Amino acid sequence: MSEVYHLTTPLTEDVTRKLKAGDIVYLSGTIYTARDAAHKRLVDLIEAGEELPFDLEGSVIYFVGPTPPKPGDPIGSAGPTTSYRMDSYSPTLLKHGSKGMIGKGKRNQAVKDACKEYGGIYFGATGGAGALLGKQIKSAEVIAYPELGPEAVRKLEVVDFPVTVINDTYGNDLYQMGREQYEVK
Amino acid sequence: MREIPYDDIVKHVRDIIIYSASHLPEDALNALREAYENEKSPVSKEVLKQLLENADIASSEARPLCQDTGLAVFFVKIGADVKIVGGLLKDAINEGTEKGYVDGYLRASTCDCFSRANLKDTVGYNLPAIIHLDIVEGDKIEIEYAAKGGGSENVSRARVFPPAAGKEGVIEFVKECISDAGPNPCPPITVGVGIGGTFEKAAISSKHALFRDIGSKNEDPEMAELEEVIKTEINKLGIGSMGMGGTETALAVHIEANPCHIASLPVSVNVQCHSSRHTHITI
Numbered sequence: 419m420s421e422v423y424h425l426t427t428p429l430t431e432d433v434t435r436k437l438k439a440g441d442i443v444y445l446s447g448t449i450y451t452a453r454d455a456a457h458k459r460l461v462d463l464i465e466a467g468e469e470l471p472f473d474l475e476g477s478v479i480y481f482v483g484p485t486p487p488k489p490g491d492p493i494g495s496a497g498p499t500t501s502y503r504m505d506s507y508s509p510t511l512l513k514h515g516s517k518g519m520i521g522k523g524k525r526n527q528a529v530k531d532a533c534k535e536y537g538g539i540y541f542g543a544t545g546g547a548g549a550l551l552g553k554q555i556k557s558a559e560v561i562a563y564p565e566l567g568p569e570a571v572r573k574l575e576v577v578d579f580p581v582t583v584i585n586d587t588y589g590n591d592l593y594q595m596g597r598e599q600y601e602v603k
Numbered sequence: 604m605r606e607i608p609y610d611d612i613v614k615h616v617r618d619i620i621i622y623s624a625s626h627l628p629e630d631a632l633n634a635l636r637e638a639y640e641n642e643k644s645p646v647s648k649e650v651l652k653q654l655l656e657n658a659d660i661a662s663s664e665a666r667p668l669c670q671d672t673g674l675a676v677f678f679v680k681i682g683a684d685v686k687i688v689g690g691l692l693k694d695a696i697n698e699g700t701e702k703g704y705v706d707g708y709l710r711a712s713t714c715d716c717f718s719r720a721n722l723k724d725t726v727g728y729n730l731p732a733i734i735h736l737d738i739v740e741g742d743k744i745e746i747e748y749a750a751k752g753g754g755s756e757n758v759s760r761a762r763v764f765p766p767a768a769g770k771e772g773v774i775e776f777v778k779e780c781i782s783d784a785g786p787n788p789c790p791p792i793t794v795g796v797g798i799g800g801t802f803e804k805a806a807i808s809s810k811h812a813l814f815r816d817i818g819s820k821n822e823d824p825e826m827a828e829l830e831e832v833i834k835t836e837i838n839k840l841g842i843g844s845m846g847m848g849g850t851e852t853a854l855a856v857h858i859e860a861n862p863c864h865i866a867s868l869p870v871s872v873n874v875q876c877h878s879s880r881h882t883h884i885t886i
Contacts, residue, residue: 420646440646454719455719482670483670483671483710483712484670484710485667485670485672485708485709485710486708486709486710487708488666488708494666494667494670494708494710495661495666495667495668495669495670495672496670497669497670497671499670499671499753499754500753500754500757500787502787522754522786522787522789522845523754523785523786523787523846524785524786524787524846542786542845542847544650544653544654544657544845545669545754545789545845545876546654546657546668546669546752546789546876546877546878547653547654547656547657547669548657548661548666548667548668548669548670548671549625549657549660549661549664549666549667549668549669550653550656550657550660552666552670553660566721567711567721568670568710568711568712580653582646582847592847592848593785593786593846593847593848595848596644596646596647596841596843596846596847596848596849597785597840597841597842597843597846597848598841598848599644599841599848600643600644600841600843600848600849600850601839601840601841602839602841603839
């Protein structure tokens with residue numbers, strides 16, 4: 419049976435190793451946004467041995483390119499984007515301390531393996547629920563690559579941001595498990 | 604000859620873009636409500652509940668339903684007796700698109716195909732719109748509009764089969780496409796299937812099929828039956844909402860069929876996520 423957790427970032431390995439695919443997690447604290455272009459830059463910095471725009475240790479990275487905020491709002495609509503485009507970068511970020519990713523859709527074997535090895539979790543948020551998810555984001559600040567527009571790196575403060583564990587540290591995959599349960603052969 | 608001012612078209616296009624971004628049409632809402640009622644998986648049911656809540660928040664607070672506010676896609680029929688005063692139809696649609704995306708605080712998702720640079724400084728904000736134009740009888744302009752997101756577009760496919768593939772070939776092709784896509788196109792989905800014509804005609808038909816109201820019946824009984832067969836096959840895959848496993852994966856399958864070359868059977872599958880933001884107006 420799936421469990422419900424309320425967790426605060428940064429995440430530590432003793433916490434991530436407790437989570438199982440299918441668990442529901444309400445995340446609070448600081449998370450960082452990055453999509454395709456920002457991921458490439460972060461990995462390039464790691465490979466060049468240079469400093470990153472935020473501390474990776476225990477970090478949770480949200481794959482999102484929000485809509486522009488209306489006046490008075492911290493952010494616009496902000497649901498997850500499809501994650502496989504980040505597959506070639508995520509293992510490097512997990513290896514260097516990141517502990518969580520939030521997106522939607524399948525990851526490749528290299529990402530699942532990296533989750534096992536480095537104690538990382540791939541969380542799924544509900545795609546297309548951008549208005550609902552945007553309301554759980556209390557502040558947003560662009561901290562790197564403003565020229566990328568919606569793809570810039572943002573520091574977000576979230577409260578009870580609802581996600582589901584898709585890939586845990588044991589190699590489980592909710593997409594496979596869920597589908598096997600309801601597939602009619 | 605009826606004269607329609609250029610600026611009127613700009614305003615209409617701007618307004619439908621802003622409205623559609625935050626208001627899911629009734630057919631899409633009903634389809635989600637029905638999926639919620641029928642879904643057997645508690646996890647997928649929870650996702651559907653979130654989607655209905657999201658639609659409520661979006662419409663009551665005028666927030667975009669999804670951060671992917673899409674590329675603007677239009678199917679336009681202009682009556683032969685219409686004269687547009689003050690500019691070209693295509694320019695009016697593009698200008699209305701830009702105004703809609705800027706004034707509505709919608710995301711500009713257009714970029715150069717290789718540099719991936721956002722083009723707003725060079726050609727405009729979320730431009731160019733994708734416009735399919737047809738000239739018909741009469742003195743009106745009919746505009747069908749949809750905001751098309753990237754996640755569902757990315758799993759779409761087209762292939763030209765030999766005629767012997769027949770209906771079985773079409774069913775298998777669509778099933779394989781949706782099975783491979785899994786959670787990525789944001790299910791529950793609407794599946795547009797373009798059959799026949801040429802390679803590009805099939806693709807455009809599969810796109811246009813998504814503009815039909817979800818749940819409406821195909822006028823051709825043979826195609827209506829094929830739609831039901833494919834929908835049932837897709838729902839047997841067990842993908843469920845957001846791919847978490849479940850009984851409701853396809854809200855509907857919509858087919859547009861055309862006559863084709865004696866040597867070919869072109870088939871195209873275009874997928875629409877659950878956030879089916881489409882509308883139409885007549886000017």
